[in-house]
Amino acid sequence: xxxxxxxxxxxxxxxxxxxxxxDGKVLAERRSDEGMMAAREAGFEAVLERxxxxxxxxxxxxxxxxxxxxxxxGWQEAAYVDAPARLxxxxxxxxxxxTARRDVRILPxxxxxxxxxxxxxxxxxxxxxxxxxxxxxxxxxCLPGTHSKWVVLREGTVERFSTFMTGELYATIAAxxxxxxxxxxxxxxxxxxxxxxxxxxxxxxxxxxxxxLFGLRAAQLLGFADAKDATARLSGLLIGLELAGAAAQYGPxxxxxxxxxxxxxxxxxxxxxxLDVEVRFVEADDxxxxxxxxxxxxxxxxxxxx
Amino acid sequence: xxxxxxxxxxxxxxxxxxxxxxDGKVLAERRSDEGMMAAREAGFEAVLERxxxxxxxxxxxxxxxxxxxxxxxGWQEAAYVDAPARLxxxxxxxxxxxTARRDVRILPxxxxxxxxxxxxxxxxxxxxxxxxxxxxxxxxxCLPGTHSKWVVLREGTVERFSTFMTGELYATIAAxxxxxxxxxxxxxxxxxxxxxxxxxxxxxxxxxxxxxLFGLRAAQLLGFADAKDATARLSGLLIGLELAGAAAQYGPxxxxxxxxxxxxxxxxxxxxxxLDVEVRFVEADDxxxxxxxxxxxxxxxxxxxx
Numbered sequence: 001x002x003x004x005x006x007x008x009x010x011x012x013x014x015x016x017x018x019x020x021x022x023d024g025k026v027l028a029e030r031r032s033d034e035g036m037m038a039a040r041e042a043g044f045e046a047v048l049e050r051x052x053x054x055x056x057x058x059x060x061x062x063x064x065x066x067x068x069x070x071x072x073x074g075w076q077e078a079a080y081v082d083a084p085a086r087l088x089x090x091x092x093x094x095x096x097x098x099t100a101r102r103d104v105r106i107l108p109x110x111x112x113x114x115x116x117x118x119x120x121x122x123x124x125x126x127x128x129x130x131x132x133x134x135x136x137x138x139x140x141x142c143l144p145g146t147h148s149k150w151v152v153l154r155e156g157t158v159e160r161f162s163t164f165m166t167g168e169l170y171a172t173i174a175a176x177x178x179x180x181x182x183x184x185x186x187x188x189x190x191x192x193x194x195x196x197x198x199x200x201x202x203x204x205x206x207x208x209x210x211x212x213l214f215g216l217r218a219a220q221l222l223g224f225a226d227a228k229d230a231t232a233r234l235s236g237l238l239i240g241l242e243l244a245g246a247a248a249q250y251g252p253x254x255x256x257x258x259x260x261x262x263x264x265x266x267x268x269x270x271x272x273x274x275l276d277v278e279v280r281f282v283e284a285d286d287x288x289x290x291x292x293x294x295x296x297x298x299x300x301x302x303x304x305x306x
Numbered sequence: 307x308x309x310x311x312x313x314x315x316x317x318x319x320x321x322x323x324x325x326x327x328x329d330g331k332v333l334a335e336r337r338s339d340e341g342m343m344a345a346r347e348a349g350f351e352a353v354l355e356r357x358x359x360x361x362x363x364x365x366x367x368x369x370x371x372x373x374x375x376x377x378x379x380g381w382q383e384a385a386y387v388d389a390p391a392r393l394x395x396x397x398x399x400x401x402x403x404x405t406a407r408r409d410v411r412i413l414p415x416x417x418x419x420x421x422x423x424x425x426x427x428x429x430x431x432x433x434x435x436x437x438x439x440x441x442x443x444x445x446x447x448c449l450p451g452t453h454s455k456w457v458v459l460r461e462g463t464v465e466r467f468s469t470f471m472t473g474e475l476y477a478t479i480a481a482x483x484x485x486x487x488x489x490x491x492x493x494x495x496x497x498x499x500x501x502x503x504x505x506x507x508x509x510x511x512x513x514x515x516x517x518x519l520f521g522l523r524a525a526q527l528l529g530f531a532d533a534k535d536a537t538a539r540l541s542g543l544l545i546g547l548e549l550a551g552a553a554a555q556y557g558p559x560x561x562x563x564x565x566x567x568x569x570x571x572x573x574x575x576x577x578x579x580x581l582d583v584e585v586r587f588v589e590a591d592d593x594x595x596x597x598x599x600x601x602x603x604x605x606x607x608x609x610x611x612x
Contacts, residue, residue, distance in 0.1 A: 111528055118524040118531075147484075147520060163520040168483050176478045177471065178453075207512035207550035214453060214469040218424040222417055225424075244513035 003027055005062050005300065006052060007292035010069035011035045011123060012146075016285075017051045019061070024293050028055040036068040044075035045099055062103040064296045066288070067123035070095070070106040080111035080120060085158045087129040087291075091298035107295055110158055119163050123288075124149050126295070127259055130287030132156040133294045136280075139257040140250055142272075143284065144239075144264040146171075150246045162249050164242040167264075170235060173213065179234060182217045186231025188267060194229035195236040199271045202240020209241050239271045253277045259284045309333055311368050311606065312358060313598035316375035317341050317429060318452075322591075323357045325367070330599050334361040342374040350381035351405055368409040370602045372594070373429035376401070376412040386417035386426060391464045393435040393597075397604035413601055416464055425469050429594075430455050432601070433565055436593030438462040439600045442586075445563040446556055448578075449590065450545075450570040452477075456552045468555050470548040473570075476541060479519065485540060488523045492537025494573060500535035501542040505577045508546020515547050545577045559583045565590045 004022040008015070013035035019028040030051045039047045048063065070078030078095045094105040109122030124143050128151060131141065137156035143149040146167035152159045174183045188195065201212055216233055219225035225233075247253050255278045258268055265281060272279045310328040314321070319341035325334040336357045345353045354369065376384030384401045400411040415428030430449050434457060437447065443462035449455040452473035458465045480489045494501065507518055522539055525531035531539075553559050561584045564574055571587060578585045 112524075113528055113530075115525075115530045118521055118528045120524050120527055162517045163524070164516040165483065165520045166516055169479075169516060169519075172478050172482045173475075176482050177474050205554065206515070207547065207554045209512070209515070209551070210470040210472055210475060210544075210547060211468045211551050211555070213475075214471045215424055218418075218426050218469065219421070221426055222419055222424045224419075224421045238516075241513065241516060245515070245517050248511065248513045249517070 001025060001027060003058055003061055005064055005293070005296040006055070006057055007289055007296065008048070008063060008065040008069070009123060009126070009288050009292070010039070010065050010067040010074075012068045013037060015039070015047065015051070017055060018289055019055050019057055020289070020293050020296070022297075024290065026289070028057075030055050036071065036074050039069070039075070040073070044069060048104070049101070060102050062105070062296070062300055064094070064105050064107065064292050064299065066107040066126035066292060070108060071122060076106060078106040078108040080109050083110050083112045083158050083160060085110045085125070087125065087132050087156050087158065088298070090125060090129055091295040094295065094299060103300075105295075105299055110161070112161060117160075117162070119161055121149055121161065121163070124151070125158065126291035127284050127287040128153060128158060128291070129294055130290030130292075131257070131259060131282060133290055134282070134287065136257060136282065139280075140253070140255070141257045141259050142246070142268060143259045144268045148242055150250065152250060162246065164245055166238050166242045170238050174231070174234060178217055179213065179230070182220050182227070182230040183234055186228055188232050188235035189263065191226070191229040191232035192270065194226075195232040195267070195270065196274045198233040198236025199240040199243070199274055202237040203244045203275060206241055206244045209237060212237055235267060236271070239267065243271060243275060255280065257282060259287060261285055307331060307333060309364055309367055311370055311599070311602040312361070312363055313595055313602065314354070314369060314371040314375070315429060315432070315594050315598070316345070316371050316373040316380075318374050319343060321345070321353065321357070323354075323361060324595055324598075325361050325363055326595070326599050326602070328603075330596065332595070334363075336361050342377065342380050345375070345381070346379065350375060354410070355407070366408050368411070368602070368606055370400070370411050370413065370598050370605065372413040372432035372598060372601075376414060377428060382412060384412040384414040386415050389416050389418045389464050389466060391416045391431070393431065393438050393462050393464065394604070396431060396435055397601040400601065400605060409606075411601075411605055416467070418467060423466075423468070425467055427455055427467060427469070430457070431464065432597035433590050433593040434459060434464060434597070435600055436596030436598075437563070437565060437588060439596055440588070440593065442563060442588065445586075446559070446561070447563045447565050448552070448574060449565045450574045454548055456556065458556060468552070470551055472544050472548045476544050480537070480540060484523055485519065485536070488526050488533070488536040489540055492534055494538050494541035495569065497532070497535035497538035498576070500532075501538040501573070501576065502580045504539040504542025505546040505549070505580055508543040509550045509581060510546075512547055512550045515543060518543055541573060542577070545573060549577060549581060561586065563588060565593060567591055
């Protein structure tokens, strides 16, 4: 089967590339940690061409990219489109990167230019485009991660969204505060009941979050808590806090589309369901690829290029 | 005037020593960054003796110590006394450290053995003892810092307390997250109105704290915020969150005794007053010294030793 395009999700610290047939079939795939930070050193075009070559991409195969490659400090800036943003207009706002060998486009992120609620996304909008293509154009969507996004999607338009620094706070607190002694060697998935309990604490007692964080350490010092639960409790407190923030923004959480993968998908599903929120899980990677394919089709038409 | 004792406040990363006359007059003073972490390497006795020598302390002058030197990983563990804890019983619970040269006592910290609200302090209890000696034995006390303490003091007894990780969260977020780009070169005291606005946000919208943290970065990316205000806003959000947590624990804040010093004293005073809380400021260092002297008098009697 002939390749229609290469699709790339280029994050801050990760790089993923697929060769796709017109119908979305994956013909080849590459993963690496050459995200934006690494590619700034090595050169974006060099990194891309090496992976295309390794994947066996035909000469002159066009490439569509989403994510941080389009940031100001990335390959070439793809200016944000503003929310409310119709997702099927992203392709038209893609920028063209001048390279000698092939047609390379970078999709824009979305900006929320509200001085009381400024926010930005880069990469998630393409997963949301895929979600819309899959028929889920009306939803409250949670995309957990380093910077978790909560998005109000209506008729294929990103109306409003909020970013919560949950993943980054978790990693930073676990690595650099006194809690590093408390969470050593733990696993957030190892203590389900401790996790669920902490989600509820973070959700219902948000103002006390920094006291409860210190409490993880104090509980161990005083012999109240099992050391193996501390990681689950830290994770639960911060995810619970995020859910409280989402509810404060978007009202009581009833049905949430969880656009995620792997470990985070399992943790957030457990957290949401423990609060009696109905969860509809959709694999984020699949939607990202689908969004990139949809943008490629809009840019290069329905005809196979090669 | 003869020295009655040496008094040492030995924290995690700081060391302070005073030679005190019986009436509390400071005869000599030493400061260094040889806190518990450094002294574990260099040896506690060696660090102490060097500073005593440099301060011109008489041979065999007794020494009273508070703080992390009494932690499990410190010089010698001074087991916590339990809350509710009468502060005038701390001296009787001091441990005696075996050294050849002099009588050295380490005061205990206080533990709150409540499985739903476990907490510990080491060092602050001695400042609170000083506060009680100064006639302020009934108060809601705020001791801001790396691990801020809020303490309900009644008739010279520590009834309940809570630790908030405010200072440590601030330092960690500013150094290790994406916000490091936002706060570069800023000063929390430089943007008073930004600080006060953020205190109010953190206080009234605690569940949204991690969204508002990300918003500091997004606001800069989108040109809404003055870069020089980001440090003040980060500081304000986290202090506001702490005040919300204290109010959740101890009811509406009306009158708070602020046991602090320097920059933190100014920031917390501004924050509290912006929320219409009456503040009574007391210098923390003075109270720490006063608490140590009071414990020394209880241990060694009223007679001068030298």
